[in-house]
Amino acid sequence: MRQRLKDIGISSEQRSAIIEAKRMIEKQFPVRQLIIFGSVARGEATEESDLDLMVITEEVLTHKDRNAIYDIIFEVNYKYATNLSVVVVDAPSWESGILSLTPIFSEVQRDGVIV
Template sequence: MCIGMKASQNQKVSTLALAEKLRKRLIESLGEPLELILFGSQARGDATEESDVDILVLVSKLEEKTLDLILEVAWEIGFEAGKVISVIPATFKEMKALSASPFFQAVQKEGIRI
């Protein structure tokens, strides 16, 4: 595939599998309820081979150790898959409080819940 060409349906399936792997590993590591939402070009279907994987990670409480763990696990899984995973950690409460912001509206509109 040439640079700038759109990703195939197989790449979208692969991206969803990558996001699911991240979700499972985070649940194992954190031991608490969480939700992942794939957003950006991968969710819209206009990603290229070089596109990163944008994932909003929602947790009940975001402490420094939780943030560090989310970033570490995302990096490990991305490294294993040869993809850059860009995670945005937030709490469920923040998502609700900031639901009118353009960012969260875009995530709600185009996002794919994992």
């Protein structure tokens, strides 16, 4: 991971949406990291691009808890007219190597921006 939130080119609405989403998610769940990845993190975003977020939780979440995070993102997108997209993964799975064989793992490791 290479940059910080202040170093990437995003709109004030996107920045506010990310900060609010992080605050709301951390209030309800044990979050280890929130990371921006994808075209926005690489500086290749267009007007059509979504903003990819990865939420890494300290523990495995239930399906209900994952849905609660998706609902938070929906609410924030509606409030700020943004297009945040979220991937939720637990730290044990992320760090155990199971996911290290997936393209998303290398993309996040290479381009991720910690919020």
